[in-house]
Each structure stands twice: as structure tokens, then as C-alpha cells.
Amino acid sequence: MKFLLNIDKVFHALLLQEDTDQDRKITKDDKGPKKFVLVDETSKQEVAIIGTYHLSNLLQELAQLKEMNLGMGEVDLSRIQENPVHRISRKIKDDYWEELTRTIDKKGLGQIIEDEKTSSDVATLYVAAKDKQGVAYFQELEKELSNFKVEILPENYSMEYVETLNEKPGILALALEQKTYSLQGVPFVVPGGRFNEMYGWDSYFIGVGLLIDGQVNKAMAIAENFKYQIIHYGKILNANRSYYLTRTQPPLYSSLLIKIAKKKIPSLDWLRSHLETVILEYNTVWMVQGNRLTPTGLNRYKADGIGMPFEVEPGHFDDVLEPYAKKYNLPVREFEKQYLQRTLIDAELDVYFVHDRSMRESGHDTTNRLINRCANLNSVDVNSFLYKYEKDVAYLIKEHFDTAFQVGDVVYTSEEWEQKALSRKNKMNELCWNEASSMYFDYDFVNHEQFPFQAATTFFPLWAGLCDENQAKKLVEVALPQFIKTGGITGSTKASVANASKEAPQRQWDYPFGWAPHQMLLWEGLINYNYLDKAQEMVYRWLWLITKNAVDYNGTIPEKFDLEINSHKVFAEYGNVGTKFDYIAKEGFGWVNASYQYGLQILSEELKEKLGELIFPDTIF
Structure with missing residues (x-):
């Protein structure tokens, strides 16, 4: 049923009555009557919209009509009554991915350079010198546009050179592709909010969501931009800003290739070019002794750079x-x-x-x-990711290249990559596994001891397939209960932060905060080891939290949650991205969007139905 309404009139009347805290949202915190009567302009038929969820849906639908500059418009009551699970998933698939998509080209440049991180009237775009096509394209574009300038990065820049860029920070160019009539930027999907650039590990989880929602080409585009960054910047960047040139991100490129290959391989040449780049990254970023490879044979995170990180807010340190x-x-x-x-x-x-x-x-x-x-740490997370790299390369060579893969003069075999993985697995079991605690701990190779901090990264070996059955059992039965809250798992156990300094900021990746990547990797790990009922439970907990929060807070899908209070109201360093908007949430947050779509794929029909009913008690009439 559709109601014809005077959009402006109803919109302002609804806000006046129901948005009592005047935050341009209708949430459970508002003190209005929670009942608003609509009158059809033609038939004069009336309907009462009752409850926070329905009223916020009405506000969102009216806001969309207002954006179309309609004086009179029809509001579809089925959208007001929509099951919240269906509504969230539909908006992610139909709206949010598109809202978060960017390109660095003539059409999309403005959306990238005119954001809150651009500190001057003229934005700077850095292009790698060896990207001849990109240099020529952007230098021509510079002549047309007045609000940005192009700077060419030298081929072999130093840490000292990168530090000088802090005086004129800017965005880094990404891949271009030839279309019928022009060059265009290869698209990428940003996390959202102030994160208006391509982030490394965010992009993997976003890619998982895109593949679920049938957007294979966008997931492939993420892989293309990973490849571009490795070739032109030497690594997959923390993000494509000048001050991230010395930092990479958790290695998940091979996992994205595997996900894409199971959906669609555009050509063997495409897969070959990306497998070559994965091996290049593995050899030059991760396996250089003294940098990210340590004497133990295991890896660490080790960023280059000088002085304080540029991106933090004043006073942070x-x-x-x-x-x-x-x-x-x-x-x-x-x-x-x-x-x-x-x-x-x-x-x-x-x-x-x-x-x-x-x-x-x-x-x-x-x-x-x-x-x-x-x-100083051989961390569980990076070594789990690299074990997965080694297994993935072995799999791709065996399945698609007849067990042998040539790069230049070097021939790689699936067997040698299996041996790399086995060696890493043995070293992790020797140095990182703690039988008494039933957890994996980071190994401090400087002090030759485990660092017994109980973090959610202990479950990453489940995801990577690195554990034996005994280790998996102990992780699920002994370790996991220490992390579980109503809405999912926390970034660490409460015990691990019990002795943290009271003067220091509350660290956002520790207890009591819950993050989408931790949940997603845990779910896949549980499924890997056939803990299917536990996977259902953990998916339900997280999707319940997202759904409840969206229902109570005008469709809000934030970056992270406080699992102690089951809320997006996070009081920690950096706040919470994805919570600031007027009237309608247009983009959600990248990896939380992905976690919702991925979780719904796993969840049984019975639990999906329960998820909708549990927090959908109000009636519209």
C-alpha cells in the first residue's frame, strides 16, 4: 500500500514530534510518543506508524524523496514494515556498495580529493614515475582542473623523502583501465566516513561482501588495485595516501584471489598475472631477512618511516x-x-x-x-596470513597451472609451496602454541619468549587451516568462551587488559570492543574444522547486534561495537566511524556491511527468521 504525502510537510512534522534530541535521527533515545499518523492526500485514509524502527524507516524513506526534490510523493508502507534483516541486507546490496565506490580519474577525482583530509585549497595527487600512462593522463587532467596538482614520485624513494611529503600530503594514484572512449580509474570501495581511500585489509573483507552480492567485477577491481600498488609502490599499502608509503597491511591478496577464482576466472592470463604479483609481494615484502622476516623463520610487522605517524589527531601521543x-x-x-x-x-x-x-x-x-x-613479535596474525598465502599459491599452481608455475627464469612447484607452509606451521607450533592456555601467543624473538596476551588473533590459525584437531578443539572449547559476549567476540579477553594503565586511552582493538574481521575469520575457521553449530551461534550473536543497533538507531551500521553494552556508542580512541549522518545512513561501514552479508549466507533459515522476529515486536497499525 502506498500513501501520497506532502513530503516536506510530513518530514518536518515527523522530526518535530519524534526527534526530541534534535540529532536528525529517530532512535530509541528520543522521548517522543513513538506514534505518528499519516494521512493519504487523495483518499484521506489514515495509518498510524508505531515504534522507533518504523518511525526511523519512515524518516529514511521521506529523506530519499526529499533528495529527489519532490513536493508530493508516495511512501510505500511495505518499506516501513520491512523485516529489518531484509532491509539491512537489501540496502547493503543495492545502495551501500555503490555509495562507497570510488575512482581516481576525471569523473571521480573530486570525491577523493575534496574530503576532510585535504588541508589546502589545492589537493596533491602523487603518481609513480614508472606509471607512464598514469603520469600522462593526470598531467593532462591537471591542465583542465584548477583544484589539484600532480607530483611525480621518484622510482626509488627513501624514508627521508617520504617524510618530506608530510608538508604537502596527498592521495596516491591507483590503476587506470582503457574503456571504449577513454581511460578510467579502476574502481575501489572505501570503508566509509573519514576513511575515503583504499585500505589494505579492509578491501579483502569488502571483496568478500561484493562477491556474495554478485559484484564480481568490483572484487576483481580490488585485486587489480592490489596488483598496481605492489608494482608501483612496492607493497599493498596501509591506504593510498602519501604518508602510508612506508607501510603495508595484513597480507590477504591471495585469499581474495581464491574467493574470486571460486566464483569466476575471467581468463587464465588474468589469474597468472595476479599469481605472479602475489609471489612478488611474498618474496619482496615479507621474505626479506632483517626486515619483515626474522631469524626464527617467522615473520613480523615492520613498517619503515621516521618519527611520529602523520595521520593521528593533535594530542594523540x-x-x-x-x-x-x-x-x-x-x-x-x-x-x-x-x-x-x-x-x-x-x-x-x-x-x-x-x-x-x-x-x-x-x-x-x-x-x-x-x-x-x-x-619484536612473530605475531600469530601475520604468520597465519602468510601460511594461508603459501597454501593458496600451492593450490592455485596445482589446480590451474598443472603443478608448475614459471616466473621469469624461476619455476615454482605446488610441492615447494606446500613445504613452505609446513615449515611455517611447525615453527608456529613450536614458538606460538601454548598447550597450557589452549591459545596461540605472539612470540617475542628478541627476548625469546611468548608474549601471553590473550587476543582474538589466536583464532586466525583456525581460519588459515593451520591447527591440528586437538588444537582446534582446545581453541573452541577452552579459549573461545573467554572472548564471547552477547554480541560476538571481543578483541581481547578482559583479563588481558586488567593491568592496563588507567591514564592511557582505551585501546580500540582490545576488550570490550568487537570488530567485523575478527568475527568473519572466526566463523570461517569454525566451519573449516566442522564446528558448524558453534559457527551458527557466533554468526547469530554478531548479526543480532548489528540488526538490533540498526533498528534502535535509525539504520546505523558502525565501524565497531562495544560488546559490554551491545552498542555503537564507543568511548575509545578515534571514536566510531559510520555513526554520523543526517536522517538516513547511506553507506554503512565497509567490513561490517560485508560481515552481515557473509553471516546471512551461513545462518540457517530458522535463525534468520528468529533474527527478524526477535527485535521486531512493534505493529504498524
């Missing part, structure tokens, strides 16, 4: 800088200024920031697990 400011008898701001300008150098503080940048490379920024020690 004050608790770290204060003791050093006192040491040099300087006010904190003056010490910070001199340290950033390198007129004052402190070797101990430099080491702290080596660990800090490496922690940011891990994607887990920040956590008490990695602060001031990250570069």
Missing part, C-alpha cells in the same frame, strides 16, 4: 611524549615540534615509533598487545 618533554625540560608542544622537525632526536622514542608504525601496519591500531613491542 601526549601521554607518550610527556616524559620525554620533561627529560628535555620543554613544554609538550615545543618538544613535539622539535621532534617532528628532527632538530631534537631521541633514540628511545624513535624505537617506540618503530613499534607504533608497525602496529598500524598490522591493522590493529591500537592494542596493548602491540604497543611498544610490535616489531
